[in-house]
Amino acid sequence: MSDRIDSNEHGERWNPELAAYALDALDPDERSAVEGHLAGCETCSERLRWMLPAVDVLPATVAPQPPPPELKARIMDTVGREAALVRAAEGDRAPAVEDRPRRGFLSGLSLRPVLAGLGVFVLLAAAATGLVLSDDGTDTGGSEIVYTAEAERPSSPATGRLEVDGDAGMLHVANLPPTHDGEVYQAWVQDKGSAGGSVHASSVFVVSEQGVGDVAIPHGLSKAARVMVTREPKGGSEHPSENSLLTAEMG
Amino acid sequence: MLISMAAASNPETARLERLADEELMAHVDRKDPLAFEVLYDRHGGAAYSLAYRIVGDRSGAEDVAQEAFLSIWRSNARFDRARGSVRSWVLSVVRNRAIDSLRRGGSRAPKLDQDDDAVLEARPSGEMTEDEAIRRETSRELRGAIESLPDDQSKVIELAYFGGFSHSEIAEMLSMPLGTVKGRMRLGLEKIRVQIAESISPDGMLETT
Known part of the structure; x- marks a missing residue:
C-alpha cells in the first residue's frame, strides 16, 4: 500500500477504530467488533498492516537502559533448569539438572522477582505425563522416586503424585477445583528440620476444568520434607496464604 | 565485529548467533536454552528499556522483563510471523506484561513526564x-x-x-x-x-x- 492517507467514507468510519485497535486502546466489545470487521474487509486489513509499524516504532523511541546482568543470570538459570527437566521428561538424561552449572540462583536476590518470573508453568503436560509416569505410577524407572500427595481436608477429593529426580521434580495433581480469576495454585517446598524446616516458594500453576495439572518443582527437593500446594493470588506469594490443600510427604 | 565470550567458547552459540530471529525461534520452540540466550542477548536491552519506561522503576522493570522472557520460553506467548518481526512480538509481550503490572499495582498515573533525553545524557x-x-x-x-x-x-x-x-x-x-x-x-x-x-x-x- 502506498503512503497515501485514505479519505473515503469507509476509511473515515473505520480508520480511527483501526488506530485505537493498533494501540490496544479499545474496550473489549469494540475490539471484538473491529476484529469481526477485519475478518471480512481486506481494505481495512491492509490499512491495519500499513499502520502497525507506526505502533511498532514506539518502543524504539524509549531511551535505552542497560539491563542489570543479574536479570539475564536469573532468567537463564531458570531456563537452564527447565530445559533440563524437559530433556529428562523426554528420556534424555544428560545433562542432569544437578550437573548444570549454577549461576547463583537466588543468591543475593530478593524473592519477589523470582516469584514474578515463575509465572504459570504447566510444563509440557502431555509429554511429561506420558513419558515420565508409568501406568500404575509406582515405578518410573531411572533414579526417580514417587511420592503420593494427599488432601489435607478429608472431604477433599484432591490427589497428587510427586516424582522426584535428584533436586527437581514434577507434581501431578488431580481433582483440585479450578481457580477463580486472579488466583493460581502454588507449590511450596518445606525443608527437613526437627521443628519444621523453612518453607520456600516454588512454581505457580493452574489446573484444567477437570482439576488436573502438572507443575515442575525446579529445585530444593533433595533436602525437602514435604511439598505443599495452596491457592494464592495471581503471580504467586512469598509466603503461603492458607493451610496446605494438598501435601506430598517425603519422609 | 565483536565476538562474545560465549561465541568464542561455544561453536553452537556462534552458529545460533548467525541465524535470523525467525530461524532462532524454531530452536527456542524446541527448548534450546542456547538459542534462548541468543534471543535474550538481542532483545533483552530493548525489553528492559521498554519495561522501565512503562513501570517507571528498575525493580519493577526487572520483574516485567523476567516474566515476559520466561513466558516466551514457556511458550505461553506464541510468535506469529504474520503479526510482524520477532522483536516487535517480544516487545509486545513485554508491553502487555508491563501494563498488567501497572494495573495489578493500581499505580496507573500516566508517566508522560519522563525526559528520555535526560536519561540518555x-x-x-x-x-x-x-x-x-x-x-x-x-x-x-x-x-x-x-x-x-x-x-x-x-x-x-x-x-x-x-x-x-x-x-x-x-x-x-x-x-x-x-x-x-x-x-x-x-x-x-x-x-x-x-x-x-x-x-x-x-x-x-x-x-x-
Whole structure:
C-alpha cells in the first residue's frame, strides 16, 4: 500500500477504530467488533498492516537502559533448569539438572522477582505425563522416586503424585477445583528440620476444568520434607496464604 | 565485529548467533536454552528499556522483563510471523506484561513526564557498547517522529501505548469526546507512519536496531 492517507467514507468510519485497535486502546466489545470487521474487509486489513509499524516504532523511541546482568543470570538459570527437566521428561538424561552449572540462583536476590518470573508453568503436560509416569505410577524407572500427595481436608477429593529426580521434580495433581480469576495454585517446598524446616516458594500453576495439572518443582527437593500446594493470588506469594490443600510427604 | 565470550567458547552459540530471529525461534520452540540466550542477548536491552519506561522503576522493570522472557520460553506467548518481526512480538509481550503490572499495582498515573533525553545524557557515550550507542541514536531519531507531532496527538498515543489506557479512559482523563481521542490517535499514527516510511522493509516490517 502506498503512503497515501485514505479519505473515503469507509476509511473515515473505520480508520480511527483501526488506530485505537493498533494501540490496544479499545474496550473489549469494540475490539471484538473491529476484529469481526477485519475478518471480512481486506481494505481495512491492509490499512491495519500499513499502520502497525507506526505502533511498532514506539518502543524504539524509549531511551535505552542497560539491563542489570543479574536479570539475564536469573532468567537463564531458570531456563537452564527447565530445559533440563524437559530433556529428562523426554528420556534424555544428560545433562542432569544437578550437573548444570549454577549461576547463583537466588543468591543475593530478593524473592519477589523470582516469584514474578515463575509465572504459570504447566510444563509440557502431555509429554511429561506420558513419558515420565508409568501406568500404575509406582515405578518410573531411572533414579526417580514417587511420592503420593494427599488432601489435607478429608472431604477433599484432591490427589497428587510427586516424582522426584535428584533436586527437581514434577507434581501431578488431580481433582483440585479450578481457580477463580486472579488466583493460581502454588507449590511450596518445606525443608527437613526437627521443628519444621523453612518453607520456600516454588512454581505457580493452574489446573484444567477437570482439576488436573502438572507443575515442575525446579529445585530444593533433595533436602525437602514435604511439598505443599495452596491457592494464592495471581503471580504467586512469598509466603503461603492458607493451610496446605494438598501435601506430598517425603519422609 | 565483536565476538562474545560465549561465541568464542561455544561453536553452537556462534552458529545460533548467525541465524535470523525467525530461524532462532524454531530452536527456542524446541527448548534450546542456547538459542534462548541468543534471543535474550538481542532483545533483552530493548525489553528492559521498554519495561522501565512503562513501570517507571528498575525493580519493577526487572520483574516485567523476567516474566515476559520466561513466558516466551514457556511458550505461553506464541510468535506469529504474520503479526510482524520477532522483536516487535517480544516487545509486545513485554508491553502487555508491563501494563498488567501497572494495573495489578493500581499505580496507573500516566508517566508522560519522563525526559528520555535526560536519561540518555546521564550516561556518557564512552560507557556504552557500540550496539547501545546505535540504539541511542536510533531512539533519538525515532523520537523525533513522535516529538514532531502536535501535543494533543502525541499525548493520546503515549497514554494508550505507555500508560495502557483505553480510549474511553483517555477521553475521560482529558475531558474530550471519544471520537476526538480516536481521531487524534489516527492522525498521529498516520503521521508517524509516513515519517518512518523509509525504515519499512518491503514486507512491511519495521527495520530498527
